[in-house]
Amino acid sequence: MGNWVVAVGSPFGLEQTVTAGIVSAKGRVIGSGPYDNFIQTDASINPGNSGGPLLNTEGQVIGINTAIFSQSGGNVGIGFAIPVNMAKEIVPQLKEKGHVTRGWLGVGIQKITPELAKSFGLKDEKEPLSLRSSRAGLPTKRESRQGM
Numbered sequence: 001m002g003n004w005v006v007a008v009g010s011p012f013g014l015e016q017t018v019t020a021g022i023v024s025a026k027g028r029v030i031g032s033g034p035y036d037n038f039i040q041t042d043a044s045i046n047p048g049n050s051g052g053p054l055l056n057t058e059g060q061v062i063g064i065n066t067a068i069f070s071q072s073g074g075n076v077g078i079g080f081a082i083p084v085n086m087a088k089e090i091v092p093q094l095k096e097k098g099h100v101t102r103g104w105l106g107v108g109i110q111k112i113t114p115e116l117a118k119s120f121g122l123k124d125e126k127e128p129l130s131l132r133s134s135r136a137g138l139p140t141k142r143e144s145r146q147g148m
Contacts, residue, residue: 001025004057005041007065007079009049019044021077030067030080035102038080039063045079054081 003023011017021043029036041054045065054063063081070076090100112125120129 005043005062006055007041007043007045007049007052007081008055009045009052009065011044011046011048013048017049021079024078026083028080030069032067035086037083037086038066039083041079041081042077043079044077045081047073049079 001023005021005023007019007021009017021041023039024042025040028038028040030038039054039062041063043054045068047068049065050067052065053061054065056062061084063083064087065079065081067080068076069078069080093100112120112122112127112129114125117123117125117127122129
């Protein structure tokens with residue numbers, strides 16, 4: 001954090017615009033989905049910058065400009081970029097298929113309430129419980145078993 005960066009893009013249709021700032025934070029979660037892990041920068045990122053590179057002072061791409069925090073629609077000094085290593089992971093899929101396929105477990109996590117504990121035959125809501133699919137990962141037939 002604190003390293004100088006430049007954001008390149010075409011904000012509001014103004015092509016080949018470069019702005020400078022610093023990396024304010026890494027690993028930011030902004031509520032955009034299950035893959036939140038953004039670089040936060042104060043380099044101006046405005047509508048039209050999305051998809052442009054975020055570069056370090058050596059000219060290396062460290063991120064892809066993606067989003068801003070703004071109540072007005074314009075830059076307020078809080079921009080976000082996807083780390084380039086995350087983007088590199090999906091490039092082969094994009095080249096091969098033209099889209100990204102993500103795994104989906106279709107499960108949720110919740111606290112065990114006293115009522116749930118009773119329905120599962122547990123002593124109390126603090127006793128561990130695990131659920132698993134019983135047929136080669138197919139959720140057609142489920143069974144529950146007590147955790148360890």
